[in-house]
């Protein structure tokens with residue numbers, strides 16, 4: 254047995270790796286999710302649907318080229334734990350691993366064709382300081398690894414987010430207005446580019462709308478598309 258395998262086995266005994274969805278122990282060649290849970294991931298396949306529900310959500314607000322989300326999520330669903338883990342439980346690398354898979358799976362749909370740069374939804378610095386990382390940056394990294402499209406931190410959060418959880422769509426919209434601004438130094442030379450904004454989840458679309466507006470207001474002729482790891486299935 255190689256030293257590395259030996260250490261892995263020892264680590265398994267001391268701290269068994271388990272599936273983020275079903276909690277069953279993972280095989281040596283499984284990462285984050287077991288084969289079964291990965292196979293049963295509730296995919297949206299939005300990338301193959303013309304004017305999908307995500308496109309419909311954004312329609313009439315700000316012109317968006319195309320929208321996709323990798324899987325459906327419902328707060329009472331075991332798959333919701335993926336989002337919780339990448340955001341709060343210090344496992345953002347699972348998000349990177351998932352978006353890398355997503356980009357590979359979506360290649361045939363040509364969703365990423367013509368996109369010049371990937372822009373993560375930023376986190377306000379006070380939140381960044383308490384959480385230690387921005388999960389959207391890891392999601393952007395996964396897409397970037399799979400597609401070769403560079404990540405550009407073209408947005409910054411200028412105002413702290415108050416919690417969105419108990420707000421309705423109109424309140425969320427007001428809450429996010431003016432929350433984001435384009436970073437002028439990073440936006441230099443992006444005139445006429447096609448940018449893909451990336452976030453963990455889309456619910457009402459208010460965060461993505463605020464981000465798209467900030468980029469459109471700053472970069473002449475910019476085109477915007479949207480990608481989220483998950484799409485909330487609303488009750």
Ligand SMILES: [Zn+2]
Pocket residue numbers: 272273274275276277286287288289290291
């Ligand atoms: Zn599982």
